[in-house]
Amino acid sequence: MGKLHVETPAILSPSLTKLCGREVYLKLENLQPSGSFKLRGIGHLCEEARAAGCTEVVSSSGGNAGLAAAYAARSLQMSCTVFTPRSTPAMVVDKLRAEGADVQIVGKNWNEANEVAVERAKRPGCCFVHPYEHPTTWTGHSSLVTELQRQLPERPAAVLLSVGGGGLANGVIEGLHRVGWDDVPVVAAETQGADCFSKALEAGKPVSLPDITSLAKSLGALQVSSRLFESAQTRPVYSVVVSDRQAVEACTRLAEEHRLLVEPACGAALAPLYSSLLPAEVAARPGPLAVVVCGGSGVTPQMLIQWQEMTAA
Amino acid sequence: MVSRVSQAVLIITVQLPAAMGKLHVETPAILSPSLTKLCGREVYLKLENLQPSGSFKLRGIGHLCEEARAAGCTEVVSSSGGNAGLAAAYAARSLQMSCTVFTPRSTPAMVVDKLRAEGADVQIVGKNWNEANEVAVERAKRPGCCFVHPYEHPTTWTGHSTLVTELQRQLPERPAAVLLSVGGGGLANGVIEGLHRVGWDDVPVVAAETQGADCFSKALEAGKPVSLPDITSLAKSLGALQVSSRLFESAQTRPVLSVVVSDRQAVEACTRLAEEHRLLVEPACGAALAPLYYGLLPAGVSARPGPLAVVVCGGSGVTPQMLIQWQQMTAV
Numbered sequence: 020m021g022k023l024h025v026e027t028p029a030i031l032s033p034s035l036t037k038l039c040g041r042e043v044y045l046k047l048e049n050l051q052p053s054g055s056f057k058l059r060g061i062g063h064l065c066e067e068a069r070a071a072g073c074t075e076v077v078s079s080s081g082g083n084a085g086l087a088a089a090y091a092a093r094s095l096q097m098s099c100t101v102f103t104p105r106s107t108p109a110m111v112v113d114k115l116r117a118e119g120a121d122v123q124i125v126g127k128n129w130n131e132a133n134e135v136a137v138e139r140a141k142r143p144g145c146c147f148v149h150p151y152e153h154p155t156t157w158t159g160h161s162s163l164v165t166e167l168q169r170q171l172p173e174r175p176a177a178v179l180l181s182v183g184g185g186g187l188a189n190g191v192i193e194g195l196h197r198v199g200w201d202d203v204p205v206v207a208a209e210t211q212g213a214d215c216f217s218k219a220l221e222a223g224k225p226v227s228l229p230d231i232t233s234l235a236k237s238l239g240a241l242q243v244s245s246r247l248f249e250s251a252q253t254r255p256v257y258s259v260v261v262s263d264r265q266a267v268e269a270c271t272r273l274a275e276e277h278r279l280l281v282e283p284a285c286g287a288a289l290a291p292l293y294s295s296l297l298p299a300e301v302a303a304r305p306g307p308l309a310v311v312v313c314g315g316s317g318v319t320p321q322m323l324i325q326w327q328e329m330t331a332a
Numbered sequence: 333m334v335s336r337v338s339q340a341v342l343i344i345t346v347q348l349p350a351a352m353g354k355l356h357v358e359t360p361a362i363l364s365p366s367l368t369k370l371c372g373r374e375v376y377l378k379l380e381n382l383q384p385s386g387s388f389k390l391r392g393i394g395h396l397c398e399e400a401r402a403a404g405c406t407e408v409v410s411s412s413g414g415n416a417g418l419a420a421a422y423a424a425r426s427l428q429m430s431c432t433v434f435t436p437r438s439t440p441a442m443v444v445d446k447l448r449a450e451g452a453d454v455q456i457v458g459k460n461w462n463e464a465n466e467v468a469v470e471r472a473k474r475p476g477c478c479f480v481h482p483y484e485h486p487t488t489w490t491g492h493s494t495l496v497t498e499l500q501r502q503l504p505e506r507p508a509a510v511l512l513s514v515g516g517g518g519l520a521n522g523v524i525e526g527l528h529r530v531g532w533d534d535v536p537v538v539a540a541e542t543q544g545a546d547c548f549s550k551a552l553e554a555g556k557p558v559s560l561p562d563i564t565s566l567a568k569s570l571g572a573l574q575v576s577s578r579l580f581e582s583a584q585t586r587p588v589l590s591v592v593v594s595d596r597q598a599v600e601a602c603t604r605l606a607e608e609h610r611l612l613v614e615p616a617c618g619a620a621l622a623p624l625y626y627g628l629l630p631a632g633v634s635a636r637p638g639p640l641a642v643v644v645c646g647g648s649g650v651t652p653q654m655l656i657q658w659q660q661m662t663a664v
Contacts, residue, residue: 028360033384033422049610050379052365090365274652278381280610320606320652 023062023094024051024162029170029309034276039292041176042307046167049281049314053118056160056313057087060190061148063159065091068146075100075145079129079136081107081115081122082237083315084150089118102136104128114316129239151186152244160190161197167309168198176304177257177297179206180311181288182216184240185247187313192250204255204301207247208287210266213238217258219248234263234326237284237315257298261290264330269293270323273312282315283326355394355426356383356494361502361641366608371624373508374639378499381613381646385450388492388645389419392522393480395491397423400478407432407477411461411468413439413447413454414569415647416482421450434468436460446648461571483518484576492522493529499641500530508636509589509629511538512643513620514548516572517579519645524582536587536633539579540619542598545570549590551580566595566658569616569647589630593622596662601625602655605644614647615658 027047035043048056061084065076076092078085081103092099099120103112105127115122126132140147149156167178178195182188188207195203207216212233219225225248231239250256261269269286272293273279288310291297297308359379367375380388393416397408408424410417413435424431431452435444437459447454458464472479481488499510510527514520520539527535539548544565551557557580563571582588593601601618604625605611620642623629629640 025360025362028357028382030357030382031384047382050360050362052363054610274612278386278612278646278648278650280606280612280652314610316610318610320612320655323652324656 023066023091024058026166027051029167032277035292039308042172043292044171044175044307044309045277046163046309046311047279048163049279049285049312051314053083053087053090054314054316055083055087056163056187056311057083057150058090059162060156060159060186061087062091062094064148064153064155065095065097065146067155069095069097073097073144073146075142076148077102077136077140077145078148078150079103079133080150081111081132082150082317084148085115085120086118086316088148089115089120093119100139102132102139104132108317111317151184151240156186157189157193157246160187161194163311164191164194164198164200168200171307171309174200174306175203175309176306177204177206177301178309178311179208179288179291181238181284181313182207182209182243182247183213183238183284185216185244187311188256189244189246189250191311192254192256201254204257204304206257206259206291206298206301208259208261208291210235210238210283210287211260211262213240214260215240215243216247217260219243220251220258224248234329235266235283235287237282237317238287255300257301259291259296259298261287261294261296264332265290265294267323267326267330270318271327274323279312280318280320280323281312282318285313285315288313355398355423356390358498359383361499364609367624371640374504375624376503376507376639376641377609378495378641378643379611380495381611381617381644383646385415385419385422386646386648387415387419388495388519388643389415389482390422391494392488392491392518393419394423396480396485396487397427397429397478399487401427401429405429405476405478408480409434409468409472409477410480410482411435411465412482413443413464414482414649416480417447417452418450418648420480421447421452425451432471434464434471436464440649443649483516483572488518489521489525489578492519493526495643496523496526496530496532500532503639503641506532506638507535507641508638509536509538509633510641510643511540511620511623513570513616513645514539514541514575514579515545515570515616517548517576519643520588521576521578521582523643524586524588533586536589536636538589538591538623538630538633540591540593540623542567542570542615542619543592543594545572546592547572547575548579549592551575552583552590556580566661567598567615567619569614569649570619587632589632591623591628591630593619593626593628597622597626599655599658599662602650603659606655611644612650612652612655613644614650617645617647620645
C-alpha cells in the first residue's frame with residue numbers, strides 16, 4: 020500500500036479535554052491532500068486498479084469521494100471521469116475539474132448519475148470507484164488506526180466518527196481489529212435525516228431511507244453498508260443521532276476553538292461531545308477519546324454562517 | 333497537562349538546550365496541492381496554527397517559561413492581549429505557575445475571555461499597550477515574578493528555532509526560501525537561528541509585513557531600526573512599532589528579503605487558505621502567503637531551486653464572521 024494519503028496528526032484538544040474531563044484527541048483527516056479521509060481507501064483502490072491495468076477511474080460522486088478519486092487518478096497518471104447529477108453545486112464541479120477530472124453532468128439525482136457511471140465503467144481499462152462499498156477501500160481507511168495506535172498515549176475509551184454509508188466505520192473497525200483493539204467501542208454518529216445506520220439497528224437489518232433530509236449531504240447514503248450492520252452484532256458500535264443544529268454547532272465550536280472549517284457531516288462526530296450525547300457505556304470506560312475529524316471540501320466561512328442561520332432555534 | 337508528539341521519532345541535531353521540554357507540539361509540514369500548482373514548484377505549509385495555544389509563540393514562550401520556572405519563578409507576567417499572552421497563559425498553566433496579563437482597555441472581549449479560559453488573571457489597565465506594559469514591567473519586579481516579552485528575548489528565539497529542526501526532517505530537500513510574517517521579528521530571529529543550526533545559512537528568509545505594520549521594511553529603508561508612529565494595518569498581531577535589532581543585524585549578513593503587502597492582499601490570502609485548505613488564520617498570518625498568491629516573490633528567491641516553505645504562524649484572533657468582515661472592509 021503506497022502513500023497517496025499522508026499521515027495526519029492526532030492533536031490533543033485543550034478545549035474538548037477541558038469540556039469532557041478527559042483527554043480528547045482529534046485525528047485531523049481534514050489535512051489529507053484531497054480534503055478528507057477518503058483518499059486513504061480510494062487511493063488504495065485506485066493503486067490496485069492501476070496495477071491491474073486500469074487507465075481510467077470512474078466515479079459517481081460529486082463529493083469528497085469524487086475528489087479523492089480525481090486526486091488519486093492524477094497522482095497515478097490515470098484519467099478520471101466523474102458523473103454527477105444536475106443538482107451538484109458549481110463549486111464542487113469546479114473543484115473536481117481543477118483536480119483534473121472530466122466531469123459529466125447527467126441526471127437529476129445520484130441514482131441516475133450512478134447508472135451512467137456503472138455503464139461507463141464496463142469499458143475496457145475502466146475501473147468503477149464506489150464511494151464506500153468496497154473491502155479494499157475499507158482496508159485503505161484502516162491505516163488511520165495504525166497511525167492512531169502509535170500516536171495515542173494509551174488505548175482509547177472510544178473512537179468517534181461520522182457514518183454516511185459506513186465506509187469509514189468499516190475501515191476503522193478493521194484497523195482496530197488489526198491492532199488488537201476489538202474491545203474499543205466505535206461511536207457512530209449520524210444526523211437526523213441521514214441516519215441509515217440507526218434505522219438499520221431499529222429494523223434489525225439494513226433498510227433504505229426514502230430520502231436524505233439532513234443538510235449534511237456528505238452523509239447522504241440511503242442504506243448503510245451491510246458490513247457495518249454485521250460488525251455491530253459482534254463488537255461494540257454505538258449509534259448516536261444528532262440534529263442538524265447540533266452538527267452545525269459542533270462545526271462552529273471547532274472553528275472557534277481550533278480554527279478548522281469542516282462540513283456538518285464532520286461536525287456530527289464532535290456533536291456527542293459538545294451536546295453531551297456520549298453513550299453511558301463509553302463514558303464509564305477509562306482512557307482518552309479519539310475523534311476522527313473526517314474533513315470534507317464542501318465548506319466555506321460563508322456556508323458555515325448560512326448553516327448557522329438555517330438551524331438557529 | 334502534557335502535549336503529545338504526533339511523530340514517533342524526534343531527532344535532535346546540534347546543541348539544543350538539554351532542558352527544553354515539549355510544551356509545544358511538532359507540527360506537520362503539508363504539501364499544498366493548490367499552491368504547488370500556482371507556483372510551479374512544491375510549497376509546504378508548516379502548520380503552526382495547530383499549536384495548542386493557537387500559534388507558533390508557544391515554542392519560544394514555552395521555552396522561556398520553562399527556564400523561568402527552573403530559576404524559581406512562580407508567576408508569569410505578560411502585557412500581550414494577543415497570541416503571546418495566550419502562549420504565556422498556556423505555558424504557565426502547563427508548568428503549574430500562575431499567569432497575570434495586563435492588557436489595555438482596547439482589547440477585544442473575545443481575547444480577554446480566551447485568556448481567562450486559559451487560566452490567566454487578566455487585568456485591564458491603560459488605554460494602549462505602552463501603558464499596560466509599564467504596569468506589567470512594574471509587577472514583574474516582585475519576587476517570584478518573571479516578565480515575558482512577546483518577542484524580544486534570545487531564549488524565545490531559541491525556542492522558535494525548533495520549527496526549523498522539524499522542517500529539515502520534513503522537507504524533501506533544502507528549501508528555496510522560508511516565508512514568514514514579521515511583527516517584532518521574534519519568529520524571524522528564531523527561524524534564522526534554526527537555519528544556522530541546520531547548516532542552511534544560505535536559505536533566504538522572505539519577511540512579509542503589511543502596510544501600516546511594516547517596521548522591518550522601514551528599518552531597512554532608514555538603515556537602522558526606527559519607530560513607526562502608529563499601527564495602521566488591520567493585522568494587529570503584527571503591531572510592533574519597532575523591529576528587533578537582532579533581525580535588522582541579521583539582514584546585514586545573511587539573506588533576509590522584505591516584502592510588504594496590503595491589508596487587502598493579506599486578507600485575500602486568508603480567504604484563499606480558507607477555500608483551499610479550510611484553515612482560518614489571521615491577516616497577520618495571511619501576509620506570509622500573500623507573496624505567493626500575488627506573484628510578489630523576490631527575483632532572488634524565484635531563481636533558486638527547491639521547494640518553498642511557508643510558516644503558517646496561526647493566531648487565535650479569527651472567526652468565520654471576522655474573516656467576512658475583513659473581506660468587506662478591504663474590498664475595492
